[in-house]
Amino acid sequence: xxxxxxxxxxxxxxxxxxxxxxxxxxxxxxxxxxxxxxxxxxxxxxxxxxxxxxxxxxxxxxxxxxxxxxxxxxxxxxxxxxxxxxxxxxxxxxxxxxxxxxxxxxxxxxxxxxxxxxxxxxxxxxxxxxxxxxxxxxxxxxxxxxxxxxxxxxxxxxxxxxxxxxxxxxxxxxxxxxxxxxxxxxxxxxxxxxxxxxxxxxxxxxxxxxxxxxxxxxxxxxxxxxxxxxxxxxxxxxxxxxxxxxxxxxxxxxxxxxxxxxxxxxxxxxxxxxxxxxxxxxxxxxxxxxxxxxxxxxxxxxxxxxxxxxxxxxxxxxxxxxxxx
Numbered sequence: 001x002x003x004x005x006x007x008x009x010x011x012x013x014x015x016x017x018x019x020x021x022x023x024x025x026x027x028x029x030x031x032x033x034x035x036x037x038x039x040x041x042x043x044x045x046x047x048x049x050x051x052x053x054x055x056x057x058x059x060x061x062x063x064x065x066x067x068x069x070x071x072x073x074x075x076x077x078x079x080x081x082x083x084x085x086x087x088x089x090x091x092x093x094x095x096x097x098x099x100x101x102x103x104x105x106x107x108x109x110x111x112x113x114x115x116x117x118x119x120x121x122x123x124x125x126x127x128x129x130x131x132x133x134x135x136x137x138x139x140x141x142x143x144x145x146x147x148x149x150x151x152x153x154x155x156x157x158x159x160x161x162x163x164x165x166x167x168x169x170x171x172x173x174x175x176x177x178x179x180x181x182x183x184x185x186x187x188x189x190x191x192x193x194x195x196x197x198x199x200x201x202x203x204x205x206x207x208x209x210x211x212x213x214x215x216x217x218x219x220x221x222x223x224x225x226x227x228x229x230x231x232x233x234x235x236x237x238x239x240x241x242x243x244x245x246x247x248x249x250x251x252x253x254x255x256x257x258x259x260x261x262x263x264x265x266x267x268x269x270x271x272x273x274x275x276x277x278x279x280x281x282x283x284x285x286x287x288x289x290x291x292x293x294x295x296x297x298x299x300x301x302x303x304x305x306x307x308x309x310x311x312x313x314x315x316x317x318x319x320x321x322x323x324x325x
Contacts, residue, residue: 016197023190051251080222094307142265
C-alpha cells in the first residue's frame with residue numbers, strides 16, 4: 001500500500017512538472033505576442049500580467065490560510081516564496097543565460113522590492129508590537145501594503161505611456177490578440193494545475209517519509225507556489241528573454257508583499273512567529289544582493305557566477321531551515 005501510494009504520487013508529480021513546462025511556454029508566447037500587438041515592452045508585461053499570473057498560487061494559498069487563521073502559512077509562504085524566487089529561480093535563470101537588466105529595473109524596481117521587504121520588517125517590529133510583546137500584521141498594516149501596491153501600479157502605468165523603444169516597434173507579433181489571450185490563459189491554467197499537482201504530490205511524499213508539517217510548509221509549500229515563476233523564468237532564460245526572466249521575479253516579489261500579504265492581513269491580522277526572524281532578514285539581504293550584483297562582474301547583468309552564488313546561498317539557507325526545523 002505504501003509503495004502504491006508512493007508510485008501514484010510520483011506519477012502525479014511528473015504530470016505536474018510537464019504541465020508547468022508547457023504552461024510556461026504558452027504563457028510566455030501569449031504574453032509576448034500580446035505585448036507586440038499593442039507595442040508594449042516585455043518588461044511591462046512581465047512586471048504585470050506575467051508576474052500576477054505566476055503569483056496566483058501564492059494568492060490562493062494565502063487567502064485560504066488567512067480564512068483558516070493559519071498565520072504561519074500566510075507568512076511562511078510569502079517570505080519563503082520570495083527567497084526561492086531570487087536565490088533559486090533567478091540564480092538558475094542566470095546560470096542558463098546571463099540576464100541583462102534594464103536601467104529602470106536596477107534603479108526603481110529592485111529598490112522597490114527592497115522597500116517592500118524593509119516595510120514588512122518595519123510593520124512587524126514597530127515599537128507598539130515590542131511594548132505589548134506581540135508582533136502581528138494588523139488590518140491597518142494590510143491597508144498600508146495595499147496602498148503601496150496602488151503606487152506600484154501607478155508607476156507601471158507611468159512607464160507604460162512613455163515613448164516606445166525601437167526594439168519593440170521592430171518585432172512583429174507571432175499571434176493575433178485573440179490567440180495571444182487564449183495562449184496566455186491556457187498557460188495560466190497549465191501552471192495552476194501543474195503547481196497544484198506538484199505541491200500535493202510532494203507534500204504526500206514528504207509525509208510518507210516522515211517529514212514534519214512545519215518543515216514541509218517552510219520548504220515544499222513555498223517552493224511549490226513558486227513553481228509557476230520557476231517554469232516561466234527558466235523557459236524565458238532558455239529563450240534568452242532577459243526582460244521576462246527578471247521582470248517576472250522582481251514583479252512577483254512586489255506582488256507577493258504589497259498585494260497578497262496586504263490582502264491576507266486585511267482578511268485577518270497575521271500573528272508573527274519568531275521562527276520567521278531569519279526569513280525576514282534574508283528577504284532584505286537578497287534584495288540588497290540583487291542591487292549590488294548589478295555593479296559587480298559584468299555591469300547591468302546577472303551573470304553565471306552571480307547565479308551560482310545565489311543558488312549556493314539558497315542551499316545554505318535550506319540547510320539552516322532543516323536544522324532549525
